[in-house]
Amino acid sequence: VRAVSRSGSPPTSALSQAEWLSADMRQSERVREAVGESEAVISTLGAFGSPAYMRSVNGEANIAIARAAKQAGASRFVHISAADYGVVENLIPAYFEGKRAADEEISRLFGPNGTILRPGMIHGSRQGGSGHFPLWV
Known part of the structure; x- marks a missing residue:
């Protein structure tokens, strides 16, 4: 199991058995490296911010991950999207x-x-640095 985050380290020790990579999923080389030769990819990537940033992360970055997964031969892809509100x-x-x-x-x-x-x-x-923060922060 390979996990990717901005920090490259698990948020809790319970997740330390995965191989952790640090990556910005908007950088195509890092996306290809993160996907590697995975059989399946799960993307939980999502962000809030300016309209351009939200489109970039929630759309373009997730699309880049899916395309890299397909090119690498992944047979399955799971995307955490958002319900209609x-x-x-x-x-x-x-x-x-x-x-x-x-x-x-x-x-x-x-x-x-x-x-x-x-x-x-x-x-x-969620855990962040030295404390817990609301998920919406």
Whole structure:
């Protein structure tokens, strides 16, 4: 199991058995390295920020990961997308535009072996540096 994050290290010791890589998934060389010769790839990549940043990360970066996975011979791809929210979607359209663009490309590339999961809003906290932070920060 290979895991990729910006820091390249597991957020908790429970995840330390995976091989961890540090990468910016918007850099094509790092994407190819991260995907390697994987049989299956799961992308949980998502971000908030400016409209351009959200489209870049949620759309273009996820699309690049899916294309690299397909080129490397991966037979399955799972993408954590986002459920439709109506009002919320109107507040941050670029977030959803990026996710939907990735959904479409993953479906095109992988057909029935491309799984799109659209969870509802995720609540809770995450470990960051020396403390826990709300997921929305």
